[in-house]
Amino acid sequence: MNRRIAHFVLAGVVALMAGTAWAVQPGSPAPDFTAQDTHGQTHTLAQYTGKYVLLEWHNRECPYTQKHYSSGNMQRLQREWTSKGVVWFTVISSAPGQQGYMTADQENAYVGKVNASPTAVLLDPTGQLGHLYGAKSTPHMFVISPEGVLLYDGAIDDQPTTDTSDLASAHNYVSEALQEAMAGKPVSTPATRPYGCSVKYAR
Amino acid sequence: MTALEIPRGLRGDPQCRCIRLDILLFLSFLCLFAATSRVAGAGGPHGTVDLIADQNVVRPGHPFWAGLHFQMEEGWHIYWTNPGDSGEPPRVKWSLPPGFQAGPLEWPVPQRIADHSLIDYGYQNEVLLPVKITPPVKISSDVQLNAAVSWLVCREICVPGHADLVLTLPIRTGRPGPPSSTYSLFAKAQAELPPPAPKSWKVTADLDEHHFVLNVLTGKRETTATFFPLEPNQIENAAPQKASPLAHGIRIEMPKSDQMLKVPLRLRGVIKFASGQGYLLGAPVIASK
Numbered sequence: 001m002n003r004r005i006a007h008f009v010l011a012g013v014v015a016l017m018a019g020t021a022w023a024v025q026p027g028s029p030a031p032d033f034t035a036q037d038t039h040g041q042t043h044t045l046a047q048y049t050g051k052y053v054l055l056e057w058h059n060r061e062c063p064y065t066q067k068h069y070s071s072g073n074m075q076r077l078q079r080e081w082t083s084k085g086v087v088w089f090t091v092i093s094s095a096p097g098q099q100g101y102m103t104a105d106q107e108n109a110y111v112g113k114v115n116a117s118p119t120a121v122l123l124d125p126t127g128q129l130g131h132l133y134g135a136k137s138t139p140h141m142f143v144i145s146p147e148g149v150l151l152y153d154g155a156i157d158d159q160p161t162t163d164t165s166d167l168a169s170a171h172n173y174v175s176e177a178l179q180e181a182m183a184g185k186p187v188s189t190p191a192t193r194p195y196g197c198s199v200k201y202a203r
Numbered sequence: 204m205t206a207l208e209i210p211r212g213l214r215g216d217p218q219c220r221c222i223r224l225d226i227l228l229f230l231s232f233l234c235l236f237a238a239t240s241r242v243a244g245a246g247g248p249h250g251t252v253d254l255i256a257d258q259n260v261v262r263p264g265h266p267f268w269a270g271l272h273f274q275m276e277e278g279w280h281i282y283w284t285n286p287g288d289s290g291e292p293p294r295v296k297w298s299l300p301p302g303f304q305a306g307p308l309e310w311p312v313p314q315r316i317a318d319h320s321l322i323d324y325g326y327q328n329e330v331l332l333p334v335k336i337t338p339p340v341k342i343s344s345d346v347q348l349n350a351a352v353s354w355l356v357c358r359e360i361c362v363p364g365h366a367d368l369v370l371t372l373p374i375r376t377g378r379p380g381p382p383s384s385t386y387s388l389f390a391k392a393q394a395e396l397p398p399p400a401p402k403s404w405k406v407t408a409d410l411d412e413h414h415f416v417l418n419v420l421t422g423k424r425e426t427t428a429t430f431f432p433l434e435p436n437q438i439e440n441a442a443p444q445k446a447s448p449l450a451h452g453i454r455i456e457m458p459k460s461d462q463m464l465k466v467p468l469r470l471r472g473v474i475k476f477a478s479g480q481g482y483l484l485g486a487p488v489i490a491s492k
Contacts, residue, residue, distance in 0.1 A: 025461045063355075063363045098319070099360045127320075134461060136321055137289040153462060160291050161353070162363040191462040193435035197361040198289035198318045 026190035037120035059100030062197035093130030098200035137196035152177035160195030245366035254368035260375035283313035288321035293354035302339025311395030312481035397481035408486035420452035
């Protein structure tokens with residue numbers, strides 16, 4: 001019993017030491033996290049076992065994010081998938097003073113104004129959650145299975161532009177991953193290069 | 204009054220301190236004329252982009268070089284063909300006269316650019332991206348090259364740019380015309396395009412559980428080098444590369460990307476030496492378990 005605990009502790013220490021170099025890999029367990037949303041509530045990944053979880057990295061001022069919000073595309077996706085039981089977290093990892101940084105009140109006002117429908121918005125100004133997952137750009141999307149396995153890591157779709165007219169022909173990787181997983185099929189595209197502006201971590 | 208007459212006011216008539224209507228009309232006419240002639244350059248966000256050519260004429264059947272010349276404000280950068288952790292490279296859509304062909308954008312050796320603890324690959328200050336244009340053997344009129352250019356320029360924030368550029372060149376048959384005034388920009392850009400690595404080099408990439416180790420045997424000891432991957436999701440861009448000299452070359456250790464799902468057949472990219480000289484290579488990957 002003691003030896004098993006020691007092994008877990010050792011694994012945990014090694015995982016912590018590995019840091020961001022080997023953050024996550026599709027097919028592997030998604031890292032558990034603890035984060036606070038814009039209403040002061042704390043969320044962990046572990047508490048959502050049994051549900052699909054989606055993480056959407058966000059910066060309202062990035063032109064790539066704006067493409068998806070000004071067109072209503074992101075809001076539509078949020079409504080579509082939350083209505084099917086997906087827990088959708090919008091995550092803001094901009095550091096204070098950096099582009100996209102929002103206080104809870106500012107973000108709640110923004111969500112209301114653009115009519116967004118995430119389950120919650122997680123505020124990550126220290127960048128801890130961003131670095132834990134290796135979030136590189138906004139948008140950068142992660143899809144996690146009910147068993148806690150990372151199913152998809154990458155771009156929202158295959159049109160890496162800021163032009164809303166590219167949405168009509170875009171192939172949406174996130175919807176595809178969720179549809180396939182919910183139908184019990186393997187995810188055909190588990191990883192793509194995410195497109196967007198860099199996540200504005202502290203400099 | 205015709206446009207050729209010099210209005211009295213412009214001759215310095217001391218009695219006229221007012222702006223005369225005919226002068227105003229004359230100047231407006233000049234402005235209109237300027238606006239409808241070619242617009243080869245545009246101001247974009249945080250810089251400018253110009254469509255230029257390495258010669259002032261087009262000879263039927265003779266390829267020449269056009270190019271997108273970006274000049275950026277201090278600290279702002281645009282992206283290489285593989286932009287790295289974030290960003291997007293410039294794209295161009297050509298509208299050319301019948302029979303004309305445009306090759307792809309060519310990419311001078313890039314730099315590593317730090318961006319909020321991430322790493323991008325791109326260019327600062329200025330860069331010329333050359334494009335080979337091949338005219339047909341029969342051209343009927345002056346040549347108008349149209350380029351719809353989209354790009355992303357970033358510093359601590361990113362701004363998309365778009366410009367519709369036009370370059371009009373007359374036809375000339377017979378001997379070549381003189382080089383254009385921007386010819387030296389093309390010479391510089393051509394020198395910065397990485398040629399394929401010499402066939403005499405031995406290039407391999409070992410892959411273990413966490414790293415690529417790129418071995419490049421050039422025939423002589425190399426002090427240092429940096430590798431720029433052509434494909435995304437192979438190496439971890441932000442991880443420092445460990446370059447160690449070998450007796451006959453150099454070895455670079457690079458952590459692999461978490462998002463690399465399959466072992467690639469080749470690790471393709473540009474190796475850049477201390478001198479700034481770069482070479483294109485494709486190292487066969489040998490995975491060990």
